[in-house]
Amino acid sequence: xxxxxxxxxxxxxxxxxxxxxxxxxxxxxxxxxxxxxxxxxxxxxxxxxxxxxxxxxxxxxxxxxxxxxxxxxxxxxxxxxxxxxxxxxxxxxxxxxxxxxxxxxxxxxxxxxxxxxxxxxxxxxxxxxxxxxxxxxxxxxxxxxxxxxxxxxxxxxxxxxxxxxxxxxxxxxxxxxxxxxxxxxxxxxxxxxxxxxxxxxxxxxxxxxxxxxxxxxxxxxxxxxxxxxxxxxxxxxxxxxxxxxxxxxxxxxxxxxxxxxxxxxxxxxxxxxxxxxxxxxxxxx
Amino acid sequence: xxxxxxxxxxxxxxxxxxxxxxxxxxxxxxxxxxxxxxxxxxxxxxxxxxxxxxxxxxxxxxxxxxxxxxxxxxxxxxxxxxxxxxxxxxxxxxxxxxxxxxxxxxxxxxxxxxxxxxxxxxxxxxxxxxxxxxxxxxxxxxxxxxxxxxxxxxxxxxxxxxxxxxxxxxxxxxxxxxxx
Numbered sequence: 001x002x003x004x005x006x007x008x009x010x011x012x013x014x015x016x017x018x019x020x021x022x023x024x025x026x027x028x029x030x031x032x033x034x035x036x037x038x039x040x041x042x043x044x045x046x047x048x049x050x051x052x053x054x055x056x057x058x059x060x061x062x063x064x065x066x067x068x069x070x071x072x073x074x075x076x077x078x079x080x081x082x083x084x085x086x087x088x089x090x091x092x093x094x095x096x097x098x099x100x101x102x103x104x105x106x107x108x109x110x111x112x113x114x115x116x117x118x119x120x121x122x123x124x125x126x127x128x129x130x131x132x133x134x135x136x137x138x139x140x141x142x143x144x145x146x147x148x149x150x151x152x153x154x155x156x157x158x159x160x161x162x163x164x165x166x167x168x169x170x171x172x173x174x175x176x177x178x179x180x181x182x183x184x185x186x187x188x189x190x191x192x193x194x195x196x197x198x199x200x201x202x203x204x205x206x207x208x209x210x211x212x213x214x215x216x217x218x219x220x221x222x223x224x225x226x227x228x229x230x231x232x233x234x235x236x237x238x239x240x241x242x243x244x245x246x247x248x249x250x251x252x253x254x255x256x257x258x259x260x261x262x263x264x265x266x267x268x269x270x271x272x273x274x275x276x277x278x279x280x281x282x283x284x285x
Numbered sequence: 286x287x288x289x290x291x292x293x294x295x296x297x298x299x300x301x302x303x304x305x306x307x308x309x310x311x312x313x314x315x316x317x318x319x320x321x322x323x324x325x326x327x328x329x330x331x332x333x334x335x336x337x338x339x340x341x342x343x344x345x346x347x348x349x350x351x352x353x354x355x356x357x358x359x360x361x362x363x364x365x366x367x368x369x370x371x372x373x374x375x376x377x378x379x380x381x382x383x384x385x386x387x388x389x390x391x392x393x394x395x396x397x398x399x400x401x402x403x404x405x406x407x408x409x410x411x412x413x414x415x416x417x418x419x420x421x422x423x424x425x426x427x428x429x430x431x432x433x434x435x436x437x438x439x440x441x442x443x444x445x446x447x448x449x450x451x452x453x454x455x456x457x458x459x460x461x462x463x464x465x
Contacts, residue, residue, distance in 0.1 A: 010453025013460055016357065018365040019427050019452070021434075029356065042357065048463045050319070050360040052412060057318030058325055061335045065313050068342050069306075075346070076306035 006031065007041045016045050074111050165246070172209065172247040180204040184259050186281035197279045199226070199259045206252040208237055215240075215278060218263065225264045227272050228256035239268050258282045294359050301349045309346055316360065317342070320367045326410035327371035327429050337374050341367045372431035415462050420455030427452055 006012075014020045015028040032039040175181075180203045188195035196213040210226055218224065224240035230253070237259065238250030260280040262272040292300065292311060300308030321338050328334045344366050352362045413424045426432045426440065434452065438445040 008457060010456040013456035014453060016361055017428055017456070018368060019434075019456075045460055046358045046361045048460065049364065050358065052463045053319035053322055053360070053364065056322040056411065058321045058331075060317050060321045060338050064317070064335055064339050064342075065310075067339055068313065069310070071339075071343065072309065072346055075304060076309070077304040 003035055003037050007038060012038065012041050013045055016042060016049065168246055175202070175207070175209060175249075176200050176247065178202055178204075182283060184281045184283050186259055186261065186279035188279055189277040192278060195279045197261055199281070200247070201253065201256065201259075201283065206254050208250045208253050209247050210238075210240060210250050211247045212240060215261070221266050222263050223266045223268065224261050224278065225268045225272065226250055227260045227262065228253040229258040229260065230255050232257070234260070234272050236268065236270070256283055295354065298349065298352065298354060298359060301346070309342075312345070313342060316363060319360070320363060323364055323367045324371045327368060328374055333374065334371075337367075337370055341370045344370060368428070369431070372429075375430070412459065412462050416455055416458050419451060420458060423448065423452045424455050424459065 011020070011024065011028055015025055020028065028038070028042070032042055182201045182203055184199040184201060186197045186199065187193070195215055197215060198211045198213055200209040200211070201207070208226070208228070212224070215224060223242075226237040226240065227234040228237045229235075235253065235256075236251065237253050237256075240250075240261070241248060258281060260272070261278045262274065263276040263278060264273060290307075290311065292308070297308055297312060301312065317338060320341060321334060324334045324337045324341065325331065328337055341363075345363055348366070352359065356362075410429060413421055413428070416424065422441065423437065426437045427434065432440065434448045435445060437443075437452075438448045441448070443451075
């Protein structure tokens with residue numbers, strides 16, 4: 001082909017000015033790679049276009065640069081020249097490229113909103129996590145309170161029992177320290193020598209108190225019964241109740257010479273079963 | 286105050302691709318006037334042209350990755366960004382409405398013969414107006430108004446082949462005029 005003819009055909013100008021269609025542009029590009037003259041002709045025309053534009057330059061309004069620097073402020077990298085920078089075009093900016101100027105400003109103003117939105121989401125997640133954490137703590141604390149309350153009521157009940165026991169013991173000590181009290185130690189019957197029980201008998205009021213020092217446990221259908229020997233005859237002095245743990249007040253007795261305990265059927269018997277004699281002791285005058 | 290720096294075109298492009306603010310500032314300071322003359326050539330209204338200039342610099346900044354120095358000079362690429370943005374503005378509905386009356390009186394292809402373009406003949410357009418009338422119309426339609434050659438052949442009612450050859454001849458003349 002004739003290079004000079006091609007150069008003077010106007011194809012190059014058409015290409016540089018952006019008037020060539022895709023096919024024509026590809027042709028010029030292809031030829032410029034093959035022929036330095038064409039490449040040079042392109043460069044010459046570009047240079048003269050540029051020179052013409054500079055020769056006719058019009059100073060823009062002073063506000064334009066300010067507006068641009070403001071509009072693009074989020075897109076500049078920090079001025080650290082030494083670090084190699086990679087592509088920082090985000091999806092947002094790629095989108096924004098397609099937007100006309102009016103919308104561009106809107107996109108840029110979106111950035112703080114996006115920041116706020118992102119921050120909100122993060123806060124929501126943190127808040128959600130915190131809720132779960134606090135709820136688990138709350139449940140835990142609730143369980144602890146319930147446990148403490150039940151422990152407290154147990155302790156209160158125990159305390160009441162202790163108070164009752166203390167009152168009983170205090171009352172017993174008071175009763176047993178009376179000057180008219182006669183102490184009767186009842187020793188184990190033959191074959192049951194380890195048994196021991198004590199009767200405290202008030203000779204003035206005739207009150208009888210029994211303390212079971214050592215008596216075997218009974219089965220649920222049996223009960224220990226205290227007898228007083230009055231004029232050689234056994235008189236019922238009361239049953240040893242299962243719920244009496246200390247000194248138990250039994251029936252009042254007048255003129256007893258001795259006391260004894262037998263194991264009887266539950267509720268007691270009118271006469272003692274002497275084969276079941278547990279302990280016996282005489283009243284010392 | 287920054288020290289006065291002079292970048293070569295390839296340095297400037299590299300720094301722009303690295304998203305350096307100083308490079309953008311330099312680009313604006315050095316090219317905004319030349320690019321505004323290109324925009325005014327199409328848009329004519331100075332205030333609107335300034336708006337387009339702002340848009341053009343945002344486009345240049347955001348599309349700098351698509352500039353390939355193997356295909357031409359930076360200014361040529363920016364010139365085409367500016368020209369396309371200007372034509373888009375002129376073709377937008379709002380502009381069409383506001384310019385409707387002027388369009389009828391000023392359009393160079395309309396009256397034929399003694400078209401009067403007034404004070405806003407600037408830059409490349411001024412150069413174009415030194416061309417012969419037949420050529421001037423073609424460059425006006427193709428370059429400043431962005432019509433394809435096919436569209437021009439319909440507008441002017443001349444065969445496409447004629448449009449092609451005349452436009453090329455017009456551009457050759459344009460080259461000669463620019464060089465003067």
